[in-house]
Amino acid sequence: MISDITIGQFMPGRSFIHRMDPRMKIITMAALIIFVFLARNMLSMGLMLGFTFISMLITRISPKMYFKGLKAIWFLIIFTSVLNMLYIGGDTVVFKWWIFTITAEGLWQSAFIAMRLVLIIIISSMLTYTTSPTDLTAAIERLLAPLNWIKIPVHELAMMMTIALRFIPTLLEETEKIMDAQKARGADMENGGVMKRAKALIPIVIPLLISSFRRAFDLATAMDCRCYTSGSGRTRLNVLRYRFRDAVAFVTTAAVCTGIIYLNMLSPSLVQ
Amino acid sequence: MALIETQDLRFVYGKGTPFEKTALNGANISINEGEFIGVIGHTGSGKSTLVQLLNGLLKPESGRVLLNGADIWEKPKEIRNVRFQVGLVFQYPEYQLFEETVYKDIAFGPTNKGIKDKDELDRTVRKAAEFVGLKEELLDKSPFDLSGGEKRRAAIAGVIAMEPRVLILDEPTAGLDPRGRDRILNQIKNYREQTGSTVLLVSHSMEDIARVADRVLVMNRGNVEMFDTTANIFKQGGHLSEIGLKVPQVTQVFLELKRLGADIDAGIYTMEQAKAAALEYLSGAGRKGGAVQ
Ligand SMILES: Nc1ncnc2c1ncn2[C@@H]1O[C@H](COP(=O)(O)OP(=O)(O)OP(=O)(O)O)[C@@H](O)[C@H]1O
Numbered sequence: 125m126i127s128d129i130t131i132g133q134f135m136p137g138r139s140f141i142h143r144m145d146p147r148m149k150i151i152t153m154a155a156l157i158i159f160v161f162l163a164r165n166m167l168s169m170g171l172m173l174g175f176t177f178i179s180m181l182i183t184r185i186s187p188k189m190y191f192k193g194l195k196a197i198w199f200l201i202i203f204t205s206v207l208n209m210l211y212i213g214g215d216t217v218v219f220k221w222w223i224f225t226i227t228a229e230g231l232w233q234s235a236f237i238a239m240r241l242v243l244i245i246i247i248s249s250m251l252t253y254t255t256s257p258t259d260l261t262a263a264i265e266r267l268l269a270p271l272n273w274i275k276i277p278v279h280e281l282a283m284m285m286t287i288a289l290r291f292i293p294t295l296l297e298e299t300e301k302i303m304d305a306q307k308a309r310g311a312d313m314e315n316g317g318v319m320k321r322a323k324a325l326i327p328i329v330i331p332l333l334i335s336s337f338r339r340a341f342d343l344a345t346a347m348d349c350r351c352y353t354s355g356s357g358r359t360r361l362n363v364l365r366y367r368f369r370d371a372v373a374f375v376t377t378a379a380v381c382t383g384i385i386y387l388n389m390l391s392p393s394l395v396q
Numbered sequence: 397m398a399l400i401e402t403q404d405l406r407f408v409y410g411k412g413t414p415f416e417k418t419a420l421n422g423a424n425i426s427i428n429e430g431e432f433i434g435v436i437g438h439t440g441s442g443k444s445t446l447v448q449l450l451n452g453l454l455k456p457e458s459g460r461v462l463l464n465g466a467d468i469w470e471k472p473k474e475i476r477n478v479r480f481q482v483g484l485v486f487q488y489p490e491y492q493l494f495e496e497t498v499y500k501d502i503a504f505g506p507t508n509k510g511i512k513d514k515d516e517l518d519r520t521v522r523k524a525a526e527f528v529g530l531k532e533e534l535l536d537k538s539p540f541d542l543s544g545g546e547k548r549r550a551a552i553a554g555v556i557a558m559e560p561r562v563l564i565l566d567e568p569t570a571g572l573d574p575r576g577r578d579r580i581l582n583q584i585k586n587y588r589e590q591t592g593s594t595v596l597l598v599s600h601s602m603e604d605i606a607r608v609a610d611r612v613l614v615m616n617r618g619n620v621e622m623f624d625t626t627a628n629i630f631k632q633g634g635h636l637s638e639i640g641l642k643v644p645q646v647t648q649v650f651l652e653l654k655r656l657g658a659d660i661d662a663g664i665y666t667m668e669q670a671k672a673a674a675l676e677y678l679s680g681a682g683r684k685g686g687a688v689q
């Protein structure tokens with residue numbers, strides 16, 4: 125079913141990570157993603173993997189959920205790993221057959237690429253799983269506020285994002301309803317060739333578009349009626365505030381990042 | 397043999413997620429050919445879930461749905477055939493309209509069913525439009541230019557055009573004004589009389605149910621609470637109000653009269669019956685030389 129899609133899904137909870145300030149979550153997780161790329165040998169990569177794994181446990185969200193997120197891209201992971209394995213040349217040949225040569229360097233390279241992709245997906249899922257969309261956009265708005273100086277309408281962009289995120293579940297639900305209604309009229313969506321299937325989408329896409337426009341107009345009218353004006357002078361219901369736990373998270377992340385740089389120097393680099 | 401029968405029908409939404417919800421907990425019902433069934437129940441009691449199970453849009457967690465004595469999920473590949481036989485009109489069906497013209501939209505169902513012959517298709521579409529009272533000139537309009545009530549009727553025609561043996565309507569009168577409601581209800585009644593089809597009507601309005609149904613199915617928290625003739629159901633005003641439902645207003649009046657000591661039949665649920673019963677009572681009471689004060 126469509127409702128099985130988990131991208132960007134928020135899973136409420138009370139864990140340490142759930143309760144962090146969303147700005148600090150974005151900052152630390154962005155830092156971690158950058159350092160995923162800087163980890164260049166097994167020691168530093170091991171630290172990264174360990175830290176991510178512990179964080180996963182702290183969120184108290186079942187690892188199954190994280191692997192569900194990975195399912196969507198496992199093909200990409202395997203594909204890039206295999207390509208790298210075959211293309212990266214090196215001196216230590218492990219295996220040779222016809223025109224294919226696999227070297228130890230190539231193997232390490234592809235292993236690192238796979239680990240990096242997995243880590244990036246897990247870290248970003250951790251952000252969206254533990255942060256409500258409203259918190260997420262509020263944080264983005266605050267973090268990007270300096271851009272107001274160069275006349276980028278940060279508030280409006282954040283508002284658009286909030287609305288878009290807010291309506292994803294609504295649209296999914298509506299899609300399912302319309303699909304059911306057309307199936308009840310005998311629409312056949314499971315069988316037939318590409319053309320037939322594409323045509324079978326028309327009875328779903330058109331009602332969906334129309335109702336999206338109707339919703340957009342209704343929302344705009346409702347916002348107008350409540351005298352919504354964007355930009356300066358607006359206050360928030362929940363003001364974001366850094367707390368002690370955010371300091372803890374910051375220091376821990378900084379320590380991990382420093383550790384990665386230090387460990388990088390201890391043994392030779394395994395990736396180019 | 398019953399036309400539709402369910403055996404220990406159970407359905408769970410979001411199985412295996414934190415949001416798991418048992419929407420139907422073992423329903424056993426049996427409906428005969430040609431019956432007009434009213435389905436009532438508090439919001440969230442599982443009415444929509446039940447009707448979607450009946451036409452194979454949802455697959456039961458356990459239990460069976462029998463159509464003409466055969467399990468509808470016996471051959472999952474042929475579930476579409478069940479949907480042509482058990483036509484379901486959804487809550488707010490007007491949002492499913494998509495074609496350029498009303499005519500084409502009504503023809504969507506019969507075309508899927510495999511009716512290729514132009515004349516036969518034309519006959520089916522026009523007949524369906526007539527049943528719901530859509531005027532000829534509206535057929536060439538875009539469905540998006542119709543009024544709310546007309547859209548609703550066009551959508552209902554889209555299901556009737558498949559000529560199902562069982563027609564299920566999930567709150568077809570929700571959000572319409574009293575006149576629009578009466579019209580749709582009368583058209584459904586006429587449709588049933590002329591075609592002899594079996595009809596299931598889900599509604600929150602006891603008055604609507606009282607006017608048209610032979611038997612009433614009362615749902616409560618995913619269970620079938622009662623399933624009996626309309627008169628027998630509405631006699632049990634107390635039981636109904638316990639599960640958050642009301643009897644029609646005229647029935648309330650007669651239940652109250654009975655409570656006050658009048659010797660009167662409480663199984664009254666339409667205006668005509670009320671008039672007859674009141675007249676009979678008054679003449680009878682007059683003979684005895686006394687009246688309820
Ligand atoms: N798609 C869904 N996902 C999860 N739960 C659902 C879904 N649809 C319905 N439910 C739940 O199942 C229960 C029964 O719902 P159902 O739609 O059958 O009720 P209903 O009797 O039709 O109510 P109403 O009169 O409001 O239309 C409700 O508690 C509802 O919250």
Ligand SMILES: [Mg+2]
Binds near residue numbers: 443444445487566
């Ligand atoms: Mg319902």
